[in-house]
Structures are given as C-alpha cells and as structure tokens.
Amino acid sequence: MLKKTLLLVALFSLVAFSQQWQERPSWYWNGESWISQFGNPLARARKWIEYNPIADSCNKERWEIPFLDTISVAQWIRWSIEGTKNLWRVRKIGDFCGIGPIMCLKSNEDVVMSFEGFENPTNGETEIEKWFYFTDTTVYEPDVNWQWISASDLNNYTIRFDFPNGCQPQAIKIWERIIVEQCDRACEYVDPDGATIVLTLTVIKDWIDPETGEYNL
Known part of the structure; x- marks a missing residue:
C-alpha cells in the first residue's frame, strides 16, 4: 500500500510539473558550435518557463510586469x-x-x-x-x-x-x-x-x- 501511495504521489508531482512548467529549447556552446540540450536526460543544462500567460490592455503610460529568473545548479x-x-x-x-x-x-x-x-x-x-x-x-x-x-x-x-x-x-x-x-x-x-x-x-x-x-x- 505504501509503495502504491508513493508511486501515485510521484506520478501526480510529475503531471503537475509538466502542466505548470514548459520546457523550451536550449543549447550548449562547446567552443565551436551550439549543441541542442532540449529533452535530453544527459544534457548539461535545460530550460523551462512557468507557462502562465497574462495579458492586459489600456491607455495608461506605465506597465509593471513582475519577472523572476531562477537558476538551480546541481552538484557535480x-x-x-x-x-x-x-x-x-x-x-x-x-x-x-x-x-x-x-x-x-x-x-x-x-x-x-x-x-x-x-x-x-x-x-x-x-x-x-x-x-x-x-x-x-x-x-x-x-x-x-x-x-x-x-x-x-x-x-x-x-x-x-x-x-x-x-x-x-x-x-x-x-x-x-x-x-x-x-x-x-x-x-x-x-x-x-x-x-x-x-x-x-x-x-x-x-x-x-x-x-x-x-x-x-
């Protein structure tokens, strides 16, 4: 029962991540050319965005759009x-x-x-x-x-x-x-x-x- 519960939790976490975060194409510069990293489990680095489109319209002069950039570096x-x-x-x-x-x-x-x-x-x-x-x-x-x-x-x-x-x-x-x-x-x-x-x-x-x-x- 415990194994089934853990499996379900892991599955739900994976689904939630895939729905919230969208992987975008990324590349690695090897000194000579750009090498695609997209979707590769052995990639040196990969990039996602939190897919949550926002939009607005009006005639006001100043618009403030909050933006957050995060880099998570693994130990090597x-x-x-x-x-x-x-x-x-x-x-x-x-x-x-x-x-x-x-x-x-x-x-x-x-x-x-x-x-x-x-x-x-x-x-x-x-x-x-x-x-x-x-x-x-x-x-x-x-x-x-x-x-x-x-x-x-x-x-x-x-x-x-x-x-x-x-x-x-x-x-x-x-x-x-x-x-x-x-x-x-x-x-x-x-x-x-x-x-x-x-x-x-x-x-x-x-x-x-x-x-x-x-x-x-």
Missing part, C-alpha cells in the same frame, strides 16, 4: 585515481609501508569519502595484516607517529573534502602498511571479496536521479 564531481590495484612482492619478512595511488577530486560542494569491504589479504587459511594512512601529496616519507588505520577499521572511517572557495581541486595520497611474519607461507594473498572506495556528494537536487546523475523529471 570530477575525480581521478592513479590505479585501483596494489601489488606487493615480498622477498623477506618485515614491517613495510609504501605509497599507493593518489586520488584527485574537484567539486562545487563538499564530498565525503568512505570505504566498504576492506579486509586483510588472505591465502584462504591465514592473513597478512594491513593498515592504511592518508596524507596530502606533499608528504614523501612515512612518519613514526602516524596512527595507522587497520583494514577492518577503515570501513568505519570517512574523509570529508571541503570546497568552500570555488572548486579548487584537492588530492589525497593513500599509504599502505603490511607486516609479513616468518611463518607466512610463500603464496598469493588477496582481499577475498575486493573492496570499494565510495565518493558521496552532499547536495543532491530533487530533479537529479542520484543513481544515474541524469535528469529526474
């Missing part, structure tokens, strides 16, 4: 990561750390980074402990005072990227640490189910489909 993100697979080749036992990939982000609002499914690499019987740490890109060597984050604890860890002044790009360096013990067997160790880095936008407009990023009208 541009990101890159140097790689999504890490490989250690360990010849001797020991405590090691190394620099992993650098991730770069740029957005017009804050972005939250979280982590899912991180575990110690295993050969199916035993594990090799693994930790993580994060710095900016100006750090080139590890510090003895770092508080390393275990693979399992990383799943409860978040990093917030603030973009208060425009959208200056930010970058983060991912460090890894492993400890290989004397009795660790000579074989391959992998994170059994893989893991995921999640980037979450903090401002989602109601006219954006959060799953696809397309128009949701």
Whole structure:
C-alpha cells in the first residue's frame, strides 16, 4: 500500500510539473558550435518557463510586469585515481609501508569519502595484516607517529573534502602498511571479496536521479 501511495504521489508531482512548467529549447556552446540540450536526460543544462500567460490592455503610460529568473545548479564531481590495484612482492619478512595511488577530486560542494569491504589479504587459511594512512601529496616519507588505520577499521572511517572557495581541486595520497611474519607461507594473498572506495556528494537536487546523475523529471 505504501509503495502504491508513493508511486501515485510521484506520478501526480510529475503531471503537475509538466502542466505548470514548459520546457523550451536550449543549447550548449562547446567552443565551436551550439549543441541542442532540449529533452535530453544527459544534457548539461535545460530550460523551462512557468507557462502562465497574462495579458492586459489600456491607455495608461506605465506597465509593471513582475519577472523572476531562477537558476538551480546541481552538484557535480570530477575525480581521478592513479590505479585501483596494489601489488606487493615480498622477498623477506618485515614491517613495510609504501605509497599507493593518489586520488584527485574537484567539486562545487563538499564530498565525503568512505570505504566498504576492506579486509586483510588472505591465502584462504591465514592473513597478512594491513593498515592504511592518508596524507596530502606533499608528504614523501612515512612518519613514526602516524596512527595507522587497520583494514577492518577503515570501513568505519570517512574523509570529508571541503570546497568552500570555488572548486579548487584537492588530492589525497593513500599509504599502505603490511607486516609479513616468518611463518607466512610463500603464496598469493588477496582481499577475498575486493573492496570499494565510495565518493558521496552532499547536495543532491530533487530533479537529479542520484543513481544515474541524469535528469529526474
């Protein structure tokens, strides 16, 4: 019953929007030519007017017609990561750390980074402990005072990227640490189910489909 009610509400909202607002042709300048955006769910921008014709006539000198211009800007993100697979080749036992990939982000609002499914690499019987740490890109060597984050604890860890002044790009360096013990067997160790880095936008407009990023009208 609840699903039917929500569906009806969404349907009525869509009908009300289509009756009240009328989409008008719009174009995007790509530096060389104007590209039509009309009716395209993947358009960079689209334009509507509230279709409510008014008219009048008289002989008076001054007419005042109220006019309102509104621009609703969605949050966007541009990101890159140097790689999504890490490989250690360990010849001797020991405590090691190394620099992993650098991730770069740029957005017009804050972005939250979280982590899912991180575990110690295993050969199916035993594990090799693994930790993580994060710095900016100006750090080139590890510090003895770092508080390393275990693979399992990383799943409860978040990093917030603030973009208060425009959208200056930010970058983060991912460090890894492993400890290989004397009795660790000579074989391959992998994170059994893989893991995921999640980037979450903090401002989602109601006219954006959060799953696809397309128009949701």
